[in-house]
Amino acid sequence: MNINDVIHNISKDQMKSSFNKLYGENVYEIQKERYLTLIEKFRMKFQSSDIQIISSPGRTELGGNHTDHNHGRVLAASIQLDTLAVVSKNSNNMIKIYSEGFSDHFIIDLKRLDTPTDDQNATSSLIRGIAAIFQRDNMAIGGFNAYVTSDVLIGSGLSSSASFEILIGKILSVLFNKDTVSSVSLAKMGQRAENEYLNKPCGLMDQVACAYGGIVAIDFKDPEAPVIDEINYSFEEHGYKLLVIDTGGDHADLTADYAAIPEEMKNVAKFFGHEVCRSINTAELMNKIPEIVNSLGDRAVLRALHFLKEDERVVEMVDKLKNDKVKSYLEIVQKSGDSSFKFLQNVFTSKHVTDQKISLAIALTESYKDFKGAVRVHGGGFAGTVQVYIESEKYNDYKNYIEGFFGSQSVTPLRIRESGSVVII
Numbered sequence: 001m002n003i004n005d006v007i008h009n010i011s012k013d014q015m016k017s018s019f020n021k022l023y024g025e026n027v028y029e030i031q032k033e034r035y036l037t038l039i040e041k042f043r044m045k046f047q048s049s050d051i052q053i054i055s056s057p058g059r060t061e062l063g064g065n066h067t068d069h070n071h072g073r074v075l076a077a078s079i080q081l082d083t084l085a086v087v088s089k090n091s092n093n094m095i096k097i098y099s100e101g102f103s104d105h106f107i108i109d110l111k112r113l114d115t116p117t118d119d120q121n122a123t124s125s126l127i128r129g130i131a132a133i134f135q136r137d138n139m140a141i142g143g144f145n146a147y148v149t150s151d152v153l154i155g156s157g158l159s160s161s162a163s164f165e166i167l168i169g170k171i172l173s174v175l176f177n178k179d180t181v182s183s184v185s186l187a188k189m190g191q192r193a194e195n196e197y198l199n200k201p202c203g204l205m206d207q208v209a210c211a212y213g214g215i216v217a218i219d220f221k222d223p224e225a226p227v228i229d230e231i232n233y234s235f236e237e238h239g240y241k242l243l244v245i246d247t248g249g250d251h252a253d254l255t256a257d258y259a260a261i262p263e264e265m266k267n268v269a270k271f272f273g274h275e276v277c278r279s280i281n282t283a284e285l286m287n288k289i290p291e292i293v294n295s296l297g298d299r300a301v302l303r304a305l306h307f308l309k310e311d312e313r314v315v316e317m318v319d320k321l322k323n324d325k326v327k328s329y330l331e332i333v334q335k336s337g338d339s340s341f342k343f344l345q346n347v348f349t350s351k352h353v354t355d356q357k358i359s360l361a362i363a364l365t366e367s368y369k370d371f372k373g374a375v376r377v378h379g380g381g382f383a384g385t386v387q388v389y390i391e392s393e394k395y396n397d398y399k400n401y402i403e404g405f406f407g408s409q410s411v412t413p414l415r416i417r418e419s420g421s422v423v424i425i
Contacts, residue, residue, distance in 0.1 A: 249383025337376025
């Protein structure tokens, strides 16, 4: 669409219904200004007259903490926070991206995707990786210009990296493949880009949730063909606010902590002649604990036990939501959090034992007056965010209470978004 027509439509509130559906009615004016500002920044950098606007949401993990990488089950949802791009094709076979928050832009030469590069920037590596994977999978690629903004908080456990990966894949799908690349395929490409180009051994949950949209239960027993079950449920309609607390932790030096979790789980599986923990059961694990401990240590056993119980909990959580039993659902959420703390052990890193902000946030929440919701570590853990369900009528008071410890704007309310990666215009 012509850039002037887009500006006119947004300015005259013709996108109001779409924006309200994506972000909620209470932030319409903020989103309107956000879009117009992004378009103007794009126009200042590029001469393109025709543009498209594409959005990719962040995600929240509801259940299945660290289960996807061992082919387990997860429960996740896309959220209102998103990564947004104004894009247009170019004719020079280059991907050129400006992004708010970065002092420099990113340029990827599509003729040199397989040429070794000294560029160690994670963002450039992801862009290059996704383009290379598209090409490797015999899909069309081409040059494009983009200006990107994101309100998916970096390091928040809301999957800013997966949101960006899905955005780049969606752009390539829309501009050069008639938007025919499926959500699951986009997710797999994002995962492969992280695995191959960033050497991050992530699972597939984040990417599927960002690409697909809504609340989804995902079974990764066969990761090449994950089974996705859509669940229509509103926590707010049932009296609860879903939110995350940014505790201010830093993920910068935690790659080894994250990598150790799937590695230790898989080592337990190998003890039984399998590749992943999904292939073993609790009874056989319990019968062999002394031998496993002698070979692999205590923590590997604890993490495997967490996996097996957490995998079962996801099934129970789905059942409770489908049968509208929110209080029973929250009891399971709390059990999930307790298991992550005690057995998975991803609430703080042993590198910095005096820094336990996630533990503190959990303790403060459980100490909040007559607390009847649920609280758990959110996402990868070790630093970052805590997820909380709080009774809606207590939200404002609880927000003020927690921000007294972690600072203004440390609490972010989440809204489930029905759509995954999508073309807005």
